[in-house]
Amino acid sequence: MRLKPALTLALLAALATPAAADLAPWTNLADTELRAPEETSLWREADEFDQALARAGKINADPVLAAYLQSIMDRLYPEFSGRLRVHLLNAQQINAFALPNGSVYVNAGLVARFQNEAQLATVMAHEGAHFTHRHSLQQAEMARNASAFALVVAMLGVPLVGDLAALSSMFGYSREHEREADTIGYQRLVDAGYDPRESVHTFEHLLAEIKAEDIDEPFFFASHPRLQERIDSFSELSKHASGGEIARERYLDTTAALRLASLDADLAAYRYKQLILVLGDPARRSNYPPEAAYYLGEAYRQRGEAGDPALAEAEYRRAMDAAPAFAPPYRALGLQLYKRGDKAAAAPLLQRYLELAPDAADRGHIEHYLKTLDR
Template sequence: MRTIRKTLSALLTGILLMQQVAWAESRLPYSDASSLQKLESDEQRLWSASTDFEKAIRKGGQIYASPELETYLQGIMDKLYPEFAGLIKVHVVNSPVLNAFAIPNGHIYMHTGLLARFDNEAQLATVLAHEGAHFVYRHGYFNQQSIKGSSAFATITAVIGIPIVGLIGNILATSSIYGYSRELEAEADNMGFKRLVQAGYDPHEAHKVFEHLAREVKLSEAQEGFFYSTHPKLKDRVDNFTKLAAQESNTGVMNEAEYAAKVNRLRIEVLEQEFSFGRYKHVIALLSDENVLKRYPPTVHYYLGEAHRKRNEKDDIDIALREFDRAIELNSDFAPVYRSRGLLLMSQSKREQAASEFKRYLELVPEASDKSYVNSYLETLAKQ
């Protein structure tokens, strides 16, 4: 009997070892483009579903239409992962939510809200390298997740603009949109950092992007449950990248001016989206940081003033006027600021000053879409 137990024990141990070896082998990352031709059938099905997801998200109209920006991002990704050049594809989602995610077939989706927050190309490359690592390590395939709760479904539908049912929901469940386990995220941090250094970017910029995002999430009390909108996960990124950077004495490129040239228009568009959602508190929290203001073109002072005007709490009107004055000082031909000043002054019964602002607005944009409204304001002021 003892002999039988020993034999069974040895057999079970052998089976477990074989399973561990098989798992370790199956967890091998993709090595290069040729390895993508050898997918198992279930992984092939996941890739096919990923293709359906790509079609659905494009059909949903949420892809940001800028071939120039997409080409710029693709060039950075190809530099980070040259052995997968053209295979890890980067797309831009038109959403102010702070997020980026990878789906199993190597398509990376960057939200405009996240792109608006980076200071330079090195910080952008940090996130692209991290998301690219999720693909190379096949995290989506090996970390089948489920999206729980109707609120999560509703949130994703609002952000991406497509119903997440069937295959679409399955792909989002395997994507990095909510992040993976701490172990897998650390694995992506390590590979991403290595690629960042190899591509010649400044490794000491890596942790800064997550510090910026964590600070903003805390200030604005962001409610989204996505990976780059979640403070604890951002703190893990800060800690990991800080430790990795401490081992690097060399610096690299940041390409701040080039990055600003690519995204300045997008930054303003994201602010306008925030206004359309009525997120004035969020805009104020973001732009009240002098370091953040430096990222934006001079017209940003108009948006900060407008957020204060629309929130209209204690001291907001005084701050709004100050920001409007600053915007005019930096760009006296920026028409929207005169309309907003006119509305503010009209609310304070300063009729002549308000009329002067409205007239200046119409001088700058004589065929403004809201021309009839502005003329009605002028008529009301004249009667008063």
């Protein structure tokens, strides 16, 4: 759904003029009721965008995950509980953004990349700061924002709702605003009892992944300071930190299914470099359920370099040993052995796959292979 052109142009004109630099941040829920007219317009458009995403089925409906993410935000910003609302987007891009009405969106692909709750809280604290300090009202970079916002909304399959171009931290916040959000977010981490030293690891992991994929402008950082600059900034902020909660086990337990689904999505998109980077690192691999070995095996198969078939077979067997009721590695290894000519070894694996996945979409395909093995 689109706003009428006249309203859109009026909004663009209003937003193209920078707001006063001394715009006071909100300190509690009552403050948010005292909005300028142009800010109320932004909120109204943000509400429409929320509704459009929900209608398009882009919001993850898992109530456990939703409650978990919301609990982190409420811990970081308790005085804005009920206004800062977290939504999990079913999207793989490394991205998170805040709207001026308090809606904070975090992509499933981003959540899946972290190792503990403190790292996830780093991003959420940052996005919450954009809301509390009203950065969307202070934006002036409309031309660049509009095209970037339209591109990402189109990729999500959601009609552009008005011109929410200056709303999110993925597009036009100035470096000054980003650094302010980092500083505020860092203090929120400390006040909430998280270990702020994890903030550095948050961006180190993402930088490594971005380098592995040769991504020039990942969505989450499209207009943020360079990742290395942010790593340096958080390193400086946390150099005297003495500790706090990391909440690794709670994070891993709550997000296990989401992270496996993210691996599956990466595999379907042939992002094998990312999979090998993440799962090939023993420290990061330990954050995933044992079924993750299958995805690493498939990543080696997709890469197809010398020695990769042996690496893939080892990972398939690792997955079968650690998660014997998980069907995919039996299929993968069975087909690999079949194509290699070892039909005797392939047959029981393919049969076991069908036993574990009787309703598999490729059942007819696998049964055809089994019939050829009986000849």
